[in-house]
Amino acid sequence: MRNRQIFLKPEEIPRQWYNILADIKINPPLGPDGNPLSPDQLAPVFPMNLIEQEVSTKRWIDIPDEVMDVLSIWHPTPLVRAYNLEKALDTPARIYFKNESVSPPGSHKPNTAVPQAYYNKEFGIKKMTTETGAGQWGSALSFACCQYGLECKVFMVRISFDQKPYRKTMMAAWGGNCVPSPSMSTKAGREALELNPDTPGTLGIAISEAIEAAVADESGQTRYSLGSVLNHVMLHQTIIGLEAKRQLEKVSEYPDVIIGCAGGGSNFAGLAFPFAYDKIHGKNVDIYPVEPAGCPTLTQAPFVYDHGDTAKYTPLLPMYSLGHTFVPPPVHSGGLRYHGMAPTVSQLVDEGVFEARSVTQSKSYAAGVLAARTEGIIPAPESCHALALVVEEAQKAKEEGKEKVILFNWSGHGLLDLGAYEAYFSGNIKDIELSQKDLHGSEKVYEDYPKPQHLKSV
């Protein structure tokens, strides 16, 4: 019998996260005065123990036992050899994927939701607020808060809220309270609705609302949580790549190609960073973040300083950005509709360590259906983007006659996104490709900000 799933023993689960800031330089976040931000300035938004992680340059950071205990509900996640997909593509490539869909909320997101909830609890916080796009993140934080007895409020981008009514129920099952964004309960929300009462919402607006709701709690017992972009989020996600590395070692493999979809960058970074460490230190491996052609941050936008949210509550972050006012077209992969990108991921794209790619929706759903019919799991629309490039790379390996090892992140399942599949099956998926020309309008918003330096870590 072929050994399809590669497991780790409980004692082989990584007990430390990998912090890429030990190995690369990034431009510092800037405060409203244009000067580098001090940790204290973040204190109203995040608990200090997480802020310390955010700025840490220590290479290995211990995973607390109380976090590991909750992660062990679904970790170690399987590494799977995609025999059937290989066969369907008739490729000499050996394809492996990390199956992050096995978590209770169905994606990689709880890898960081759980430690974030834990550190907030440790710091004495009672309630967390956040935003969510597709709903994966809001579900994950609801689940995590429930594990530690915290309250959770989620602002969900309206178009996703309407497209996926069951996400709200899922969060409610874990005690979370999910409302559509923009809402009338925050200044940022009211302003967005005034500007455009029919707005589909954006992650940028929802982030503003969630930050405002956290800071406005005068008891000081509420904090905000972000599911992507920030350094500590990328840190927590490295459990994916660290596990994958150990699992590949068990079958004496090392990847030639690494692929993950990228919205804010967290599932991609989680898989890629432990391998990026090797690349920074001389190893030869191709690493591709994949984004939708309808929200092409890394492939079409410039590397600038910009805000992470529409109301400019966040510091200026050094990142590829479509502009904090950018309203992405209503593509179904809600998790990939963000205007910016994690500074750490942006830095490594700017340096050429990662090579960004974009794919259209129809191509990504076609790959997703092929994956469902071969490997069984119905992928999240976000994961379909990674799969589209996997298919392309496997076909390239065939043309070149090369036995490449391709590793990708199956970041989540699509069981709450079947409406998007229904649209695909009935021919109602539109391919939107935005070019630099289309994006000129929103670019202006960061024209007057300082410009990040082109640093060289490698």
Next chain:
Amino acid sequence: MRNRQIFLKPEEIPRQWYNILADIKINPPLGPDGNPLSPDQLAPVFPMNLIEQEVSTKRWIDIPDEVMDVLSIWHPTPLVRAYNLEKALDTPARIYFKNESVSPPGSHKPNTAVPQAYYNKEFGIKKMTTETGAGQWGSALSFACCQYGLECKVFMVRISFDQKPYRKTMMAAWGGNCVPSPSMSTKAGREALELNPDTPGTLGIAISEAIEAAVADESGQTRYSLGSVLNHVMLHQTIIGLEAKRQLEKVSEYPDVIIGCAGGGSNFAGLAFPFAYDKIHGKNVDIYPVEPAGCPTLTQAPFVYDHGDTAKYTPLLPMYSLGHTFVPPPVHSGGLRYHGMAPTVSQLVDEGVFEARSVTQSKSYAAGVLAARTEGIIPAPESCHALALVVEEAQKAKEEGKEKVILFNWSGHGLLDLGAYEAYFSGNIKDIELSQKDLHGSEKVYEDYPKPQHLKSV
């Protein structure tokens, strides 16, 4: 760190199914003439290799390599120590569950869908037809047919079809074709609609439609598939209990109490039969099938000969039955809305080896939400019924101060049943308890049939 999930190594996965017919006697199925059915009479409906399994009394039956290869997409399934649930219930009981929700379709159903599709393929069949209640079984067979390149047509009970529009899309993702039942495409469907154009449908009618559609194919290349009730289905599901036994051995445990929800009986039997073997041979263990109070087959109906479907296409089976014309109230747990029960399970209830219990919907959802908030996974409405009894037994253990070991089957997740949770949260779940008096009308349908003997295996 506590060891929450107990895995098996790939080489420890059971390579044979356990056939309980080696250890118990059952009344034979009867043909239209009232005489015991010959295997040949089933040939238009099932392929001969499965009919041979249906009547086999060999104790151990090899799992073919080609079946094991597909099962290995999600097997071995984790056995989980429910530490958090134990803590919430403050019970001295140690609670373990088999997590069957990790399969691509999200339940235990593919454990039999995969071998059934395989044996059909081996026999030269090109297309399979079936019925589905909640949609779990139709999804599982669509998935399985896809793995072996077979066509799949699914008749879905209309009330579930309407309540869960995404089930159809899920089946389509695997290439399955799902239509609501009763449909106009079969005689059985047309008759049911004539009788009551607004019928919510029943599993009994849907089975009739699927059998008719299979037999009507003049090419002889279509066969019918049943997701529960039959002996070979129970056989295939024993992988659950066999794995669980080995996993418990790893932590030196043996259950005092075994619990599974029961509609047609397959997930319950899958977990229970390998332990029933021990009980038959002298071991002391309490084994409880749990059904909804709104469809109380084992707890309120008599042990009789009855048809498995409304149009009386199936043989007469010895089972507890509410009557083949019984239309269960629209309780949400579609998978538990069947009028009959597997003959093997019925036999062991009649003998007193299993002790049937029933629970109301509100009690089962309350237990389901508690389980989601502690163990993370949102249970299928069916699994909530098992959970309700687990909660009761854990509380009893607390009252008695006993360190009992409780094992139950978490047969599936509820991610496609969130509409039912939404109804529960908004107070729209009605508790229906049917008594023997309510059931008198439908009882009459089997009054003229032969009566099964009360056999004694133990």
